[in-house]
């Protein structure tokens with residue numbers, strides 16, 4: 001098993017590998033079979049406090065490095081990730097379930113973030129502002145925020161860490177990371193590679209364990225100056241409130257309920273291709289997944305038929321097997337939520353065009369599903385399904401599509417397909433979301449700002465904006481210059 005090269009069963013704190021003080025561990029399982037892949041420490045507050053202390057000690061020397069020196073280490077990490085892509089991808093598939101090709105793509109995407117922010121590290125510019133007073137000078141500089149606490153989800157166990165850590169390190173911050181308990185190996189593998197390429201002790205720390213106590217320490221310890229979180233809106237809101245009570249900076253990448261809109265004038269094949277990637281990547285377990293597919297009446301039947309045919313052709317199985325496009329869902333709770341959304345939709349009049357039930361493979365495998373006749377009254381219209389279900393809603397006019405699309409508390413990603421340039425522009429402006437795919441079903445890239453509005457959170461990751469989230473602005477007025 002090549003993936004075992006980077007599978008660590010201990011936590012990385014202050015440049016050393018440690019267990020929990022209590023000696024307790026947590027099992028990590030393969031969602032394909034439930035087989036135990038290994039164990040990681042169940043750390044708590046005390047270990048977290050020591051990790052924060054290590055990150056605080058490491059901070060002055062790390063921020064004092066030349067930007068180029070930090071950039072060189074980030075580039076070395078990017079290279080190491082790419083070199084180990086196959087092993088890291090396999091490890092990721094085994095703990096998370098997504099097909100190997102997607103897992104390797106995630107590792108490459110993570111490496112791209114480290115490369116991008118290595119480049120951006122050298123472009124942390126300030127300002128000089130024309131002074132309103134004679135003989136004085138006004139200067140603005142940017143400084144790293146300090147020690148950052150990061151909490152990340154299971155659906156992208158590698159890249160959700162990579163896009164936080166890359167920006168934080170580039171800015172000169174140090175970090176304590178708590179990955180999701182279901183997928184800790186990918187996080188510990190990043191730590192192992194940081195160790196290998198020579199990051200100084202304490203700059204990067206990864207702790208597995210009980211979310212509550214670790215988060216309490218991260219929120220309450222005065223040495224932590226920022227909390228960055230990716231995960232559910234519910235946990236994000238409570239974590240954000242706790243962090244703000246201690247006046248820490250906060251970035252929140254939370255849930256979504258993306259509309260995917262197909263107009264009568266769309267290129268239908270392109271729209272089907274976009275819907276497949278947007279809806280079924282990672283078995284529908286992405287925050288930017290199309291959750292509601294809105295189709296204009298004139299092409300509704302044709303689009304439904306093409307999409308159902310593409311969905312029926314998806315190969316479901318163990319993500320390590322060649323050609324598999326859909327792995328298992330992360331756990332039984334995910335299966336139950338998916339089932340509940342389908343049952344509710346059917347009870348309210350939807351009909352199943354493809355799939356609709358647990359997969360014959362058993363366990364947490366689920367049939368990729370298409371539902372026709374979805375309406376705004378169904379659960380699936382309001383909640384993030386986080387499973388492989390594509391519900392089709394019918395609409396007549398552009399105004400109706402905008403109203404339906406914006407009728408959600410979320411505001412992360414949205415997508416629409418049209419060949420009318422004027423409509424494309426109107427839609428782009430009318431949709432209340434942080435990211436818009438125009439004739440595109442997948443928009444994520446390290447060069448563009450990723451993030452949402454409304455209940456989908458605050459802050460941006462990637463791009464030049466992602467770096468700003470880890471920088472404080474300092475204003476200095478120089479007087480007494482004798483000018």
Ligand code: NAP
Nearest residue numbers: 152153154179180181211215231232235253254255256287
């Ligand atoms: P989650 O339940 O909120 O868990 C995310 C992280 O928070 C995990 O590390 C979890 O630890 C931790 N956590 C759980 N309870 C906590 C608490 N009371 N205090 C502090 N931390 C706590 O979310 P998930 O189910 O893993 O992830 C799916 C969600 O993430 C979806 O809503 C999805 O849309 C969202 N997401 C958003 C983005 C984005 O960029 N906007 C990207 C990916 C995913 P344990 O694992 O130990 O419980």
